[in-house]
Amino acid sequence: MDPVINVSPMLPLDAVWQAARAHPAYAAASLSERMPSPGSTLWHGLPTLRKDSLRLHATAGADRWQWGTMLYFTSGTSSAPMMLPLSAPDLERIARYCADMTRLEEIQPGARVLVLLPMALWAAGTVTVNGHRLAGGHVFPVDLHGGPETWQRYADIICPTVVSSTPSVLFRWAARYRGPPVRVLETTGEPLSDEQRATIASGFGGRVHDAYGLSECVVGAECRMGNGFHFSPQAVIVDVLCPDRDEPVPAGAIGEITLTSLMQEALPILRYRTGDRGQLAVDTCPCGSRWPRVHHLGRIAQTWLMPRGVTASPAEVLEALAAAGFGGCSAAWKETENIQALEIRGPGLPSPERLAAVLACELPHLGELLNENEIFLYVRDTIR
Numbered sequence: 001m002d003p004v005i006n007v008s009p010m011l012p013l014d015a016v017w018q019a020a021r022a023h024p025a026y027a028a029a030s031l032s033e034r035m036p037s038p039g040s041t042l043w044h045g046l047p048t049l050r051k052d053s054l055r056l057h058a059t060a061g062a063d064r065w066q067w068g069t070m071l072y073f074t075s076g077t078s079s080a081p082m083m084l085p086l087s088a089p090d091l092e093r094i095a096r097y098c099a100d101m102t103r104l105e106e107i108q109p110g111a112r113v114l115v116l117l118p119m120a121l122w123a124a125g126t127v128t129v130n131g132h133r134l135a136g137g138h139v140f141p142v143d144l145h146g147g148p149e150t151w152q153r154y155a156d157i158i159c160p161t162v163v164s165s166t167p168s169v170l171f172r173w174a175a176r177y178r179g180p181p182v183r184v185l186e187t188t189g190e191p192l193s194d195e196q197r198a199t200i201a202s203g204f205g206g207r208v209h210d211a212y213g214l215s216e217c218v219v220g221a222e223c224r225m226g227n228g229f230h231f232s233p234q235a236v237i238v239d240v241l242c243p244d245r246d247e248p249v250p251a252g253a254i255g256e257i258t259l260t261s262l263m264q265e266a267l268p269i270l271r272y273r274t275g276d277r278g279q280l281a282v283d284t285c286p287c288g289s290r291w292p293r294v295h296h297l298g299r300i301a302q303t304w305l306m307p308r309g310v311t312a313s314p315a316e317v318l319e320a321l322a323a324a325g326f327g328g329c330s331a332a333w334k335e336t337e338n339i340q341a342l343e344i345r346g347p348g349l350p351s352p353e354r355l356a357a358v359l360a361c362e363l364p365h366l367g368e369l370l371n372e373n374e375i376f377l378y379v380r381d382t383i384r
């Protein structure tokens with residue numbers, strides 16, 4: 001019996017293809033009139049899209065956006081963040097897919113869902129809230145400001161049966177959680193370690209379901225087996241390619257996860273390289289779902305994992321500094337039991353306050369953490 005019923009149809013493949021053909025981000029790809037079928041030789045002969053080229057054109061064609069288009073930030077996982085337009089129908093399709101995923105997690109209508117995610121800059125909070133609403137949940141969106149004591153106060157009032165947040169937030173809260181068991185803990189936005197999973201499950205007295213997705217494309221979620229992310233081929237096409245060339249790896253082998261979204265038209269996502277290592281599962285899942293699964297195995301390039309699900313790469317930080325006139329620097333991420341800090345070394349660097357303002361301007365996802373003292377900035381001027 002397939003636990004996922006009522007699979008919602010998303011965009012026809014051809015609609016995504018025609019939207020891509022009309023979009024400047026795909027101009028260099030010279031897409032033919034007809035879309036090759038996914039998985040075919042012609043499909044694998046198509047070029048892939050990387051974040052740098054997507055960023056150049058992400059907000060192009062604004063004059064054609066439908067009324068109700070929203071702009072969200074992506075995180076800076078592989079380079080500086082970018083703005084990402086999502087039309088009202090795009091957001092609705094993504095929300096319907098998120099609602100489908102709640103069935104994988106065996107969340108019933110009427111669940112009391114506390115969504116503890118950033119609600120403004122990124123789409124993750126919005127689509128999680130809307131997905132649970134469509135699935136018939138009573139949803140309580142709460143921003144991430146504050147700490148375990150603040151979150152506990154909300155929980156005392158809301159009495160959630162589901163909490164949706166990042167692994168690091170739930171891990172921090174788990175030891176201090178007081179209240180009735182929370183049946184389902186949804187995690188997203190960061191890799192979930194075995195230790196975090198065990199601590200969250202025992203602290204809240206429920207089952208942990210991790211979800212995998214990017215701002216550019218929601219991918220999938222775990223069933224109760226917790227062995228890979230189930231995804232709907234009607235919502236997302238997952239290819240696993242060689243990291244250095246546009247060729248698929250053999251079935252079940254490890255490569256770069258590459259996504260095609262069947263949910264988005266405002267900015268079509270066609271064969272988009274995620275920078276994530278992964279593999280497609282070749283076995284069937286004992287849960288009975290017919291949705292295939294993908295395993296996520298970390299990043300291909302070096303990435304720093306920061307609080308609140310924020311990620312940054314050394315390259316994007318150095319790029320931001322160079323753009324502000326501070327070239328020749330080096331950057332390191334320092335993590336101790338009590339302090340998480342970004343260390344910048346270089347010639348002629350200004351005060352930490354000034355440099356934090358520079359970084360906040362170029363990389364708003366880092367700026368928020370710096371402004372709220374979630375992370376610290378050490379500046380070492382190598383000339384002084």
Ligand SMILES: [Zn+2]
Nearest residue numbers: 223225285287
């Ligand atoms: Zn399963």
